[in-house]
Amino acid sequence: MLKDATAIVGIAETQFAKHLEPSEYELACQAIVGACRDAGIDPSEVDGLASYTMETTTEVDVARAAGLGDISFFAQVGYGGGAGPGCVGQLAMAVATGQCRVGVAWRSRKRGSGGRPWAGAHQAGVSECWTRPFGLLRPVDEVGMLMRRYMHEYGATRDHLANVAISGRKYANRNPRAMMYERTLTREDYMQARWISEPLCLFDNCLETDGALACVVVSAARARDCRQPPVMIHAFGQGLPQQHQTMVNYFNDDPLEGPAWSCARQLFRESDVRPEEIDVAQLYDAFTPLVPLSLEGYGFCKRGEGAAFTEDGALELGGRLPVNTSGGGLSEAYVHGFNLINEGVRQMRGSSVNQVEGAESCLVTGGEGVPTSALLLRRAI
């Protein structure tokens, strides 16, 4: 069993900025060594690695530069923003089964400095040739298409999406690490922003960030001896539902029931904590619509109620379910969702700048709309 068998004991991140000088390689090493220091574990003890398939820095390179030990477990998880919790969960399985003892997951990305993945003429993918020739080019177009349908079916409005953007920004305005720390966002700002792909405007889109993050996973027994209060990995799930098509999930019976739903089934099959008992959530937010869709998929509300869930400050501190308390991908940094993992850890340590008082459980999710993953973290008892 995976339940509470392992814990996250170290986290670290580099500075977040539109442009950082160091290479992705160097940033990765900084984050990994930083996370080990936070845990009080020497990097030479690291024997497990997990990363995104989109990661450009290899295990070989980070192990050589950061002085890691003999690596007995190394794995990668695919599908971009769907991968983050999956990396941590796979490390947890490897630690729990004895395949490694000190696991590190990381993501290093200079997305701010350039290289928009959609900015090429590629159409060779099995779905790309059926979407890109018609001008459906970018993730924002693909998500906008789903959201327009959702709005039509459930009466959701731009005000609901604004709730997501504004609550994230309020958290960021209290988080000195956040790229948007000093930039406020009003509803008027949101409504007057330029379109990117109607019905989505500028503020429905995540930031473009240079930065790297890492975390350290060890057994529950080892965690008791580490420098920081352990954060238990209570449950883990991945989800790739039947007949799913990544990002352009239009070609099945029910496009609005995405990977979050199947991921949640696995997660809550193993969890002692029910959705209504979760104190705080970090929901992958490359685009604002992913938050209401995830609220539904992970069972915080019923199908079609995710947009209405955001009303009355529900996502803000003191609300029904504080969400993305660091500012998330929309307002802290967009590093393929890894900052959501580290913020989940801080909430369970009690050290967030937007601490939810008495929080004992935190859901952290990967991207909805792609094969995804999620972690349920708990404060150590």
Add this chain to the structure above:
Amino acid sequence: MSQGYLTPPIDENNAGFWEATRRGVLSVEQCTGCEVRRFPPRPMCPHCHETGRCWVPVSGEGTIWSFVVPHPPLLPEFTELAPYSVIIVSLAEDPRLRMVGNLVDEPGDRINAFDPARIEIGARVRVVFEPISDSIHLPRWVLL
């Protein structure tokens, strides 16, 4: 002819589709075993695991399932067209069979000529074709 749109590469999975569009026919893939229709194409039937497949004509009618209106930044091919609309059509034969496309008033119209304010989810549409190269005739859609 071409207005600089992306020209999809023809491969073993889609050659039959483009061959049919050159004859002015919209088609979907069908399993030669259980005869279940599917789109986009794939090399095995998820229902009966038959690898035999063929392209079968559909009526070319459907309804608008959703739409977006992209604005820059976009690929160079689409920047000068922006804002333009992209729609998803649910096919009349089976609303779970959907295709991405563009609305026009007349075949050959630029895809930004149709006012997005006129687009309604659920509106009935019919396919037309626009040659963008000798081998690729893109499906477009007109309101019924």
